[in-house]
Amino acid sequence: MDPTCSSECIYNLIPRALKEPPQPPRYISVFRTAVKDDMHKVKTAMKTMGPAKVEVPSPKDFLKKHSKEKTLPPKKKFDRNEPKKPAVPLRGDHPVMGIQSGKNFINTNAADVIMGVAKKPKPIYVDKRTGDKHDLETSGLLPKYINKKDYGVTPEYICKRNEEVKKAQEEYDCYIQEKLQKAAMKRLSDEEREAVLQGLKKNWEEVHKEFQSLSVFIDSIPKKIRKQKLEEEMKQLEHDIAVIEKHKIIYIANK
Numbered sequence: 001m002d003p004t005c006s007s008e009c010i011y012n013l014i015p016r017a018l019k020e021p022p023q024p025p026r027y028i029s030v031f032r033t034a035v036k037d038d039m040h041k042v043k044t045a046m047k048t049m050g051p052a053k054v055e056v057p058s059p060k061d062f063l064k065k066h067s068k069e070k071t072l073p074p075k076k077k078f079d080r081n082e083p084k085k086p087a088v089p090l091r092g093d094h095p096v097m098g099i100q101s102g103k104n105f106i107n108t109n110a111a112d113v114i115m116g117v118a119k120k121p122k123p124i125y126v127d128k129r130t131g132d133k134h135d136l137e138t139s140g141l142l143p144k145y146i147n148k149k150d151y152g153v154t155p156e157y158i159c160k161r162n163e164e165v166k167k168a169q170e171e172y173d174c175y176i177q178e179k180l181q182k183a184a185m186k187r188l189s190d191e192e193r194e195a196v197l198q199g200l201k202k203n204w205e206e207v208h209k210e211f212q213s214l215s216v217f218i219d220s221i222p223k224k225i226r227k228q229k230l231e232e233e234m235k236q237l238e239h240d241i242a243v244i245e246k247h248k249i250i251y252i253a254n255k
Helices: 030-043 105-115 156-183 190-212 221-246
Strands: 124-127 132-135 186-188 251-253
Touching: 190 221
Parallel strands: none
Antiparallel strands: 124 132, 186 251
């Protein structure tokens, strides 16, 4: 029998060297050198502790003993001629007693009450049947502010500001009149302005009525185009109405 063909062959007991399978090549990024250079630059700037080029403290300026203790104020010279405080009364000293006043306090108080003006009672109000009282002046029920002398009077600074605005408006009107004469522009009167405004509002109502009459479902291109056109017309009319309502004075160029 061939010994090599048996599973219990003696050659199988000899240890064999294990062969590791070949490993695939390791992936190396193309940007490896660029990243290394960037990291080197960043780390080089932060190698020192604190800001760069800091002046190093001198070895002679070390912390010395008692250097942080508080210093006492300078010593003053004692002067014996300074004025002294009054002496403390002795134990046997007694205050002056027996002094009486000749004033009649009863008659004085009675005269003060008779001749004095009677105090007015403090105004109060009761808001419950149990008798809860409250101050009337601070309650807001009294018309305090309308009884002031300057109530309803226009403040002086507002009058001054109105005069300045009026003067500025007059100067602006004069300037516009001069420019109009040179540029041959016409100013719309109040009647013409109101007529234009009412016409714009009427046109907006007609367009809005036409917009409301559109179908609910916009499922075709002509309907979409019609809706967009009506929306643009309404937006333009609203803009024109707002401009005319905002500006009371309007100028137009003569053709």
